[in-house]
Amino acid sequence: MPELVFFAGTMDCGKSTLALQIQHNRSARGLAGMIFTRNDRAGQGRLSSRLGLVTEAVEAGEGFDFHAHLVKHLTAGGRTDYVIADEAQFLAPEQVDQLACVVDDLGIDVFAFGITTDFRTRLFPGSQRLIELADRIESLQVEALCWCGARATHNARTVDGRMVVEGAQVVVGDVGGATGEVGYEVLCRRHHRRRLTAAAARAGALSPDVLPVDGADAPVPSHS
Template sequence: MSGLIFYYGPMGAGKSTFALQTQFNQRQQGRAGLLVTNRDRSGNAQVTSRIGLESEAELIDDDTDLYTLVSSRHETDALDFVICDEAQFLTPAQVEHLARLVDVEHIDVFAFGLLTDFRSRLFPGAARLVEIADEVHRMQAIVLCWCGAPAILNARIVDDRMVRSGEVIAVGDTASGPVSYRALCRKHYVDGRIGR
């Protein structure tokens, strides 16, 4: 029985790593699949993790009809699963496409992404996944705020200061750069304190 499964967590929870592990495990069982991503941190057609794992992937954008993309491949090369990394960037319509792949084509879909943006608001794609996924799982990796408390929210950092406004999508990483992100506990997110 196929299903749409959504795994979410804050920055550093291991979502991309788990997506790649899921792909490996599915292939080890002889299952054929497709790995897709939208706005990977590398900027390339691949899924990359902060711990150094990476794999080639189909790069999609907001205009990609995921149902057509996957079902047309499924006609020529039977697919058992689809793994979607950076699922928070999917449009609600694309999430509907994933659900249709499960219901019509009987393909397992595993989606991995953030739940909330830097303003602590649900991403539209993540919200739709929570609404219609067969299973929703919070990642269990331990992510800590600088104070040692569990980190649950993602702060956007620009010029060493937390910002609360701007374009919702600004792809960055936890490394140095013009835009970076840091996972914080709720208290320090609310206070705007990004470090000691």
């Protein structure tokens, strides 16, 4: 039976690498796939991993209709045995509904890959809808690590190494962003709560606006 499968994890956990591996394995067996992505770090129309692997993809922007696109392709004599949708957290809920219809109405397996929560620890709308609809949810087995060595469970947005907690939900950047640009870092829950990034830890201090937290080792904000 065809399935809608959601592969979920934090940033830096290898989701795009796994998407490319699934594409390679299935194409090597003679299966024809269609790859979609949105806001990939390598630019529109590309699916890339941090290992340097890149392949062409269909950019599923705002207003894109997965079901209509596949129906048009199949009606024109095309073939699609499976669908890969990377960066699925950026999809609108109705686009996730369309992916479910691709499975149910067209009998095509859909493999969606995405991170679950944003830099504020809130679910992305696309990820929330996938959790609600997916036949299976697979947690990626490659564990990203916080700078302290603990398992990273949260995504943090940084500017100049300083964690920020306000702003638009979607701002394209990458892990280890350049100075002055938006970057992202994966942290354990403890250090995400303390807004303690790797750069802040190296400097030995937190930003002045950090909120105090419970615990003897909680950093004391400076108000000077």
